[in-house]
Amino acid sequence: MxxxxxxxxxxxxxxxxxxxxxxxxxxxxxxxxxxxxxxxxxxxxxxxxxxxxxxxxxxxxxxxxxxxxxxxxxxxxxxxxxxxxxxxxxxxxxxxxxxxxxxxxxxxxxxxxxxxxxxxxxxxILGGTHQYARHLIDRGEVGRITSGLCGVMSHGMESWHPNPGFFFLAGGGPMLDLGPYYVSNLVQLLGPVKRVSGFTSMATNTRTVTAEPNKGKVIPVETPTNIHATLEFAQGAVITLITSWDVWEHGMEPMALFGTEGTIHIPDPNMFGGEIRVMRTASDDRKVTTVEQWEHPLSKPNHGASSANYRxxxxxxxxxxxxxxxxxxxNGDFALHVIDIMTGILRAGEEGRVVEMQTTCERxxxxxxxxxxxxxxxx
Incomplete structure (x- = not known):
């Protein structure tokens, strides 16, 4: 027991x-x-x-x-x-x-x-889908990952959150709020990061809340709301990551990792489940196909018809x-390395330089x- x-x-x-x-x-x-x-x-x-x-x-x-x-x-x-x-x-x-x-x-x-x-x-990132993506990468399904493009973009939290003010203060912003999902998944998939660079901006100095109970309230914006980053991993991959709350609409997928023998498309790491799609150079037609995943209990829908939530x-x-x-x-070492990466990106944008990581971690x-x-x- x-x-x-x-x-x-x-x-x-x-x-x-x-x-x-x-x-x-x-x-x-x-x-x-x-x-x-x-x-x-x-x-x-x-x-x-x-x-x-x-x-x-x-x-x-x-x-x-x-x-x-x-x-x-x-x-x-x-x-x-x-x-x-x-x-x-x-x-x-x-x-x-x-x-x-x-x-x-x-x-x-x-x-x-x-x-x-x-x-x-x-x-x-413990969800069955993300763990299966790791399984595919580790067995060389698309070869060695060399680059990638990841992004989470919307117009922010003020349209739905009942008290969104803190999201736009120091310690908030899309990198520190939503970035942890993406950076954590990248680190568990590929390992630690060596150095980062980034550019940051802020579309407006204030936001107007459109959700109750604070509808109409004007809140200050004191942290970057648009961050474009590049991450160099110890294993050699160079990944682009965009986190932005200054975007009304876009057609970008959450995560695409490019390997020496194909591409793997990974769903939103803010969710435990989802669809993995792969293109393999070894296939005759080189079409992108949906992968049949394993029976993993942390990817079964339990939050509506198609969403898995196992927080x-x-x-x-x-x-x-x-x-x-x-x-x-x-664990704490893993989480600290993720913080090192994200704060390094923000510092790179502020100081206009490449930032070396102070920490590392084990997968x-x-x-x-x-x-x-x-x-x-x-x-």
Whole structure:
């Protein structure tokens, strides 16, 4: 029988609903309490999901909590995670993990000192589709990856998010908000990055919210909203990544990686599932064909007719890894390298230079179908 680790959620904003509603799908974790600086927000979530509502200090001090899930705003991630580690709790943070390499190094040192684990979203890259894409790349389906083109573009968060202001402040913007999905997937597919370059811009200094309850409110924009980056990987590939909230419409696909023997098209890494398409030079007609994927539990639609959402997979993998004494996948070193890449891109745009990475990481172990089933309450 799998040992269950008790989880407390710090921060009861929009994303907390996903964690609370999806946690019962998984084996080895149980969310028992929530906290927020706004007491009413914690009380509302607690009532909705039948868990305890605590103050932030109360959650940190609770003796029955093993892991704190940090769902606060990005600007608070470092301080909240630091306090959780100081309180003797393992930490799993929503992305972005931290806002600087320096913050991440401090947390890593503290975790080592305390004998604790750090994990971070995104865990969408554990989805069956992205793990199968890795399987195809690793077996040389399209040869050695030499280049690629990836992008996530829209007109921002103000049209749907109930409180979008923080997305446009320091620690926000499309690179630090949506970039983690793309950069994390690239690193788990190809390995660490050596250096980056980038250009950044900002279309407007303000945005007008069009979603309730703040419809009509004008909010400031204090971070780049259009970023065009180039990433040089240690294995030799050079990848272009665009993240922008200044685009109304486009025809670009999420991820296309070009190899010496073909091309692989990978779906949105903000989702666990999707369609993989491949063109192989070895085929007679060289047509792009849809790949038949393996039966992987973390790519089965469970969020509408065609969407797979298994957030808490990374948290569960960490909890089970703590019990088993093995490495976990969405770990602090991996997350810190992703932060190094993204902040390096922003610094490259600001300073007009190529930026060398300060960190590196290992590719974590693949998550095949059998390993994924072990994460689920009903494997």
């Amino acid at each position: 799998t040992k269950v680790m008790n989880v407390g959620i710090m921060g009861c904003g929009n994303i907390s609903k996903s964690y609370l509603s999806l946690a019962p799908l998984f084996r080895g974790i149980k969310i028992v309490a929530v906290a927020d600086v706004v007491a009413a927000a914690a009380e509302e979530r607690a009532k909705e999901f039948n868990v305890s509502a605590l103050t932030p200090d109360g959650l940190l001090a609770a003796p029955n909590i093993d892991i704190i899930v940090n769902l606060t705003i990005p600007a608070a991630h470092y301080e909240v995670s630091r306090k959780a580690l100081e309180a003797g709790k393992h930490v799993f943070s929503e992305k972005p993990y931290v806002l600087s390499v320096e913050e991440g190094l401090k947390l890593a040192a503290l975790a080592r000192e305390k004998g604790l684990r750090i994990g971070s979203a995104p865990d969408t 808490c997979a990374g948290l569960t993998d960490m909890a089970q890894a703590i019990v088993a004494g093995r490495p976990h996948r969405c 974590f172990a693949p998550l095949g179908p059998d390993e994924a089933r072990a994460l689920l309450a009903e494997g």
